Amino acid sequence: MIEHRRIAHSLVWSTVALGALALTGCATTDKGGSSNLPTPDAYAELRDARGADRGRVDIFRDSSGLRLEVVARGFGPGTYGMHVHAVGQCAAPDFSSAGPHWNPTGAQHGRDNPMGAHHGDLPNLVVESGMIGRATLHMVGSRLTGEGGLLDADGAAFVIHAGPDDMRTDPAGNSGGRVACGVIATPAG
Structure with a gap:
């Protein structure tokens, strides 16, 4: 009977160890470490005014410009304006x-503006429940480096605003105060 308990005990711990190993193999890292996910070309770690983690934006170069993968945490249900801002500071x-807003071409604000939007204009983030919002955004014609690129001499930042962007009002879309900010940086490596 004691031998059966030892075998059962060993099987339980072996199963737990294998399960943990399997989960470790599926783990990803937010900072471009060892994972099966592609390393972003740039990223921004979002913080609120108290310094609390509010999410992350991963930025990838693609054939049309830049693709942004946004994960925002700690937001109540609602709609929030998002923009790329022209200076890489988040004081x-x-x-x-x-x-x-980042505006390398001198365009007006607003995705619904008949004159066209500037590069820093992004769609609104919708948070339905669970305090997490996710979005995939495409910044067509934008570039990370080089003339007119995001990462110029003074850098750039990703900002989430307190309210929705009305997609028309120049210069800022009437989207309220800035509630989360992250300096856009390139991964070390």
Whole structure:
């Protein structure tokens, strides 16, 4: 009987160890470490005014420009404006150090603007429940480096606003205060 308990005990711990090993093999890393996911060309770690983690934006070069994968945490249900801002700074409490929207072509604001939107204009983030919002965004014609690129001498930042962008009002879309900000950086490596 004691031998059966030892075998059963060994089987349970072997199963737990194998399960943990399997989960470790499926794990990913947010910072481009060892995972099966592609390493982003750039990223922004989003923080609120208190410095709390509010998510991450991974930026990838693609054939049309840039693709952004946004995961925002800690937001209540609602709609939030998102923009790329022209300066790579995120000084709390209001993140005004991030400057105006990134606008390398001098265009007007608003995805619904008949004159066309500038490069820093992005669709709204919709958070339905669970305090997490996810979005895949395409910045057609935008580039990360080089003339007119995001990562120029003063960098750039990704900002989430307190309310929705109305997609028309120039220069900022009437989207309210800046509630989360992340400096856009390239992965070490």
